[in-house]
Amino acid sequence: MAKKTYDLLFKLLLIGDSGVGKTCILFRFSDNHFTTTFISTIGIDFKIKTVELRGKKIKLQIWDTAGQERFHTITTSYYRGAMGIMLVYDITNEKTFDDIVKWLRNIDEHANEDVEKMILGNKCDMEEKRVVSKERGEAIAREHGIRFMETSAKSNINIERAFSELAEAILDKTAGREADADAARIAVERRPSRAPPARACCS
Amino acid sequence: MDKCIEIIKGIKAFEEILEQDVIDIKELQKLAFNGVPDDKGLRSLVWRILLHYVPKEKSARESTLFKKRQLYKQFIDEIIVSPGGPADHPLNISPDSSWSTYFKDNEVLLQIDKDVRRLCPDISFFQSATEFPCLEIVNSNGVKRLHKRVEQSVLKYSTLERRGLGVAKIVNSNGVKRLHKRVEQSVLKYSTLERRGLGVAKLSNEIRRSESITTGDYAPLNEGCEAHWEVVERMLFLYAKLNPGQGYVQGMNEIIGPIYHTFAIDANKDYREHAEADCFFCFTNLMAEIRDFFIRTLDEAESGINYMMSKLSECVKRNDRAVWDRMERQELRPQYYSFRWLTLLLSQEFSLPDVERFWDSLFADPHRFNFLIYICCAMILLVRDDILSGDFASNVKLLQNFPPMDVSLILNKAVDISTR
Numbered sequence: 001m002a003k004k005t006y007d008l009l010f011k012l013l014l015i016g017d018s019g020v021g022k023t024c025i026l027f028r029f030s031d032n033h034f035t036t037t038f039i040s041t042i043g044i045d046f047k048i049k050t051v052e053l054r055g056k057k058i059k060l061q062i063w064d065t066a067g068q069e070r071f072h073t074i075t076t077s078y079y080r081g082a083m084g085i086m087l088v089y090d091i092t093n094e095k096t097f098d099d100i101v102k103w104l105r106n107i108d109e110h111a112n113e114d115v116e117k118m119i120l121g122n123k124c125d126m127e128e129k130r131v132v133s134k135e136r137g138e139a140i141a142r143e144h145g146i147r148f149m150e151t152s153a154k155s156n157i158n159i160e161r162a163f164s165e166l167a168e169a170i171l172d173k174t175a176g177r178e179a180d181a182d183a184a185r186i187a188v189e190r191r192p193s194r195a196p197p198a199r200a201c202c203s
Numbered sequence: 204m205d206k207c208i209e210i211i212k213g214i215k216a217f218e219e220i221l222e223q224d225v226i227d228i229k230e231l232q233k234l235a236f237n238g239v240p241d242d243k244g245l246r247s248l249v250w251r252i253l254l255h256y257v258p259k260e261k262s263a264r265e266s267t268l269f270k271k272r273q274l275y276k277q278f279i280d281e282i283i284v285s286p287g288g289p290a291d292h293p294l295n296i297s298p299d300s301s302w303s304t305y306f307k308d309n310e311v312l313l314q315i316d317k318d319v320r321r322l323c324p325d326i327s328f329f330q331s332a333t334e335f336p337c338l339e340i341v342n343s344n345g346v347k348r349l350h351k352r353v354e355q356s357v358l359k360y361s362t363l364e365r366r367g368l369g370v371a372k373i374v375n376s377n378g379v380k381r382l383h384k385r386v387e388q389s390v391l392k393y394s395t396l397e398r399r400g401l402g403v404a405k406l407s408n409e410i411r412r413s414e415s416i417t418t419g420d421y422a423p424l425n426e427g428c429e430a431h432w433e434v435v436e437r438m439l440f441l442y443a444k445l446n447p448g449q450g451y452v453q454g455m456n457e458i459i460g461p462i463y464h465t466f467a468i469d470a471n472k473d474y475r476e477h478a479e480a481d482c483f484f485c486f487t488n489l490m491a492e493i494r495d496f497f498i499r500t501l502d503e504a505e506s507g508i509n510y511m512m513s514k515l516s517e518c519v520k521r522n523d524r525a526v527w528d529r530m531e532r533q534e535l536r537p538q539y540y541s542f543r544w545l546t547l548l549l550s551q552e553f554s555l556p557d558v559e560r561f562w563d564s565l566f567a568d569p570h571r572f573n574f575l576i577y578i579c580c581a582m583i584l585l586v587r588d589d590i591l592s593g594d595f596a597s598n599v600k601l602l603q604n605f606p607p608m609d610v611s612l613i614l615n616k617a618v619d620i621s622t623r
Contacts, residue, residue: 019317042454043542046599068453070499
């Protein structure tokens with residue numbers, strides 16, 4: 001069995017209307033690559049990336065979902081296990097922004113109450129095609145008390161930052177729950193000679 | 204040499220059956236199950252028959268085709284060419300107002316447009332021009348082109364670049380949209396990848412896909428010409444309009460794609476010329492059999508996708524308990540990988556020629572689509588050693604990006620499972 005090469009595992013989920021760029025955002029983050037045309041996501045896709053935050057190795061298990069209504073029964077079953085959800089719209093497409101409310105309702109219905117959320121207005125490199133102002137994005141995020149960022153998977157704007165902020169917010173929560181002594185334990189654990197962790201199996 | 208003789212014999216066997224006055228469907232199924240030769244447009248004709256489009260009576264073939272092709276022409280005319288803009292006032296809020304229908308159609312069209320532009324990006328076929336464009340549409344000054352209707356929201360920079368539109372915008376874009384910038388970026392991307400030493404093998408699939416994209420875009424062609432993806436867009440739009448209860452669901456593009464490709468490269472010019480109409484009806488017939496996979500409310504029904512996934516899981520359990528146990532323990536649910544396998548009849552898992560070979564067997568399966576379950580089960584069993592040694596993450600990755608493998612290896616295994 002493979003040794004556990006990380007300290008924490010965070011499960012993240014990307015949701016939003018079809019064509020807003022969820023797969024592109026994920027691909028930019030995981031492989032630092034961009035392509036304009038992806039085959040459409042059917043059902044659910046999956047990527048892993050390990051990041052380092054505050055001296056901890058965090059393995060991000062990121063699920064990428066299909067946007068169209070038909071796939072909701074499949075995709076909503078992933079909400080429950082998610083610790084962070086990124087809700088993506090396309091700043092050049094009004095409807096994808098209007099649907100944010102619908103997606104938030106979905107999260108309320110299916111996700112854990114304390115799930116960390118973030119709204120991303122993607123394709124912000126396409127300024128001349130913009131129909132949703134940054135202010136409107138900020139307003140809806142403020143209204144729901146959620147983090148917000150405009151991103152571009154194409155021009156690599158804020159992609160890395162969005163994931164680390166979301167991961168950090170989850171880390172804050174996790175850390176808050178742990179006793180102070182845990183910090184010391186983790187420091188010890190990170191030594192090369194650490195004992196095998198309890199949950200070494202599935203990642 | 205032996206192989207040559209085999210192939211010629213194979214072709215002859217098909218030709219003999221297809222020449223019969225009344226085709227023996229059972230014989231044809233048996234033969235097609237082991238693969239239809241690529242030569243002489245055989246696959247294209249055999250699929251038309253197996254999908255119940257071309258009648259088994261030879262004497263009825265011509266007239267059926269003629270009638271259906273006329274009908275398709277009529278669909279295009281009534282649904283796409285003839286309608287002018289909506290007649291009533293745009294602010295008419297009545298649900299039957301033609302504007303309201305127009306806007307609803309545009310939403311469907313927007314979705315279709317997004318999907319046909321990402322169909323089989325690893326081959327250039329769908330981006331190339333068809334020999335037989337729909338003349339009423341391509342010579343309409345763009346007015347009748349479907350993608351024109353949704354262009355506002357989907358026009359891509361790449362399209363702008365290709366067609367040389369909005370030059371001022373491009374010049375004033377700080378270089379973001381200039382072609383050379385894109386080249387620079389992609390060079391940078393590769394060097395970054397190399398530097399970071401990221402698992403090259405695991406990326407190769409996606410890079411292969413994206414490489415072909417940087418060389419060819421799904422751009423609309425000039426007046427008088429039409430790309431194959433535009434033809435697919437039209438067929439899917441007509442299907443959505445004619446099947447309002449079902450509409451368009453993502454993934455249908457992946458079902459219609461291989462059929463259209465097979466028909467459009469037919470050696471016989473007459474068949475090639477009517478690839479669009481024939482494909483439309485074959486697709487419609489195929490959808491009649493698998494449409495339940497695409498309907499959310501039928502997920503739990505016996506014909507629905509969840510039932511298919513549990514059948515697959517049962518099949519794995521019966522044939523390889525160790526693998527099944529392992530996947531259960533890892534909570535590696537069938538919907539993580541087999542939802543897509545089953546819904547799309549494996550069309551996103553393999554290269555197009557392989558998909559076409561799989562579909563020979565699937566269409567020849569008298570109990571459609573039992574054999575699909577066996578193929579999927581065979582795929583899992585063939586990577587059993589990896590699954591048994593891999594952790595959850597690597598196993599999901601493995602099954603979601605199934606490694607290239609000899610089709611006959613998978614098919615033989617599937618036959619083996621089916622006869623156990």
